[in-house]
Amino acid sequence: MLRIAVPNKGSLSEPASAMLHEAGYRQRKDRRELVLVDSANEVEFFFLRPRDIAVYVGSGRLDIGITGRDLLLDSGSQAEEIMQLGFASSTFRYATRPGTAKDVREFGGMTVATSFAGLVTKHLADNGVDAAVVHLDGAVETAIQLGVAEIIADVVETGTTLRNAGLEIIGEPILESEAIVIRRAGEATDDPKVQQFLRRMQGVLVARRYVMMDYDIRVEHVERAVALTPGLESPTVSPLHHEGWVAVRSMVPSSEAQKIMDELYDLGARAILTTGIHACRL
Ligand SMILES: Nc1ncnc2c1ncn2[C@@H]1O[C@H](COP(=O)(O)OP(=O)(O)OP(=O)(O)O)[C@@H](O)[C@H]1O
Ligand SMILES: O=P(O)(O)OC[C@H]1O[C@H](OP(=O)(O)OP(=O)(O)O)[C@H](O)[C@@H]1O
Ligand SMILES: [Mg+2]
Incomplete structure (x- = not known):
């Protein structure tokens, strides 16, 4: 049985299940179901928090998983991207109130609030910037208004949330993200079960396009x-x-x-x- 991690909540959950359904796999009817065996296709699905998926796959407990590129990179897990799925596209960016800073190199001594502390800590270090990072679970745009941070780093899709909070984007995106398929880093990629899964997903992408x-x-x-x-x-x-x-x-x-x-x-x-x-x- 191929063991596959699927997001159980959030932006990735419904489109991931819809894509698996289109690829001919059984999907859960009840959102509280955590494990589902699709015996006809010899696949077992584990519905997990999107953030945790790279951890399970990186540790080798599950064969493959669907998650976001930003979540994979933030996790620091020993997992790698093997396919792009073309949904949940976003950029990951710094933002602030007008007049605070125009470039990451001006962040020295400031505090950055984010739900992606791993990613941001690495990006600041790569740029040689000594700034504090505060980890928040969500709605980070409000952290500036409430005085927790001068800068935020967050997912931007349309930019509406930033605009509504009176914030402006700083510089180029830290990264471009979308939903992806991951597997344990360094694992042989010629497993026939994995190959068949990827061909099915590729088939859905082509049928849609x-x-x-x-x-x-x-x-x-x-x-x-x-x-x-x-x-x-x-x-x-x-x-x-x-x-x-x-x-x-x-x-x-x-x-x-x-x-x-x-x-x-x-x-x-x-x-x-x-x-x-x-x-x-x-
Ligand atoms: N508005 C959005 N547009 C596109 N992708 C998004 C958006 N918001 C979050 N994502 C993507 O969803 C993934 C995060 O999933 P997660 O379930 O942790 O958060 P979420 O979708 O924001 O849900 P919630 O905040 O309700 O927990 C990331 O890969 C992120 O890039
Ligand atoms: O650029 P936009 O189209 O406005 O989308 C980006 C927003 O969507 C997500 O928020 P979500 O609704 O998931 O809330 P959260 O911040 O609590 O995760 C993300 O964290 C941004 O806040
Ligand atoms: Mg969110």
């Missing part, structure tokens, strides 16, 4: 048409009963589908259809 496009076009225009729809490897071109016409089938990025349909139409393509992809293995 691409649509299947079909169209009919006159033979003399097919080269220009397939240049617009090159597919991942090569488009399928089939003869049509109607002489001089072919049918083309190809995967295209869903974000570009409408633009490509317009361009194909202008080239003379007709019966242009797109259909969703439910699952795939590349």
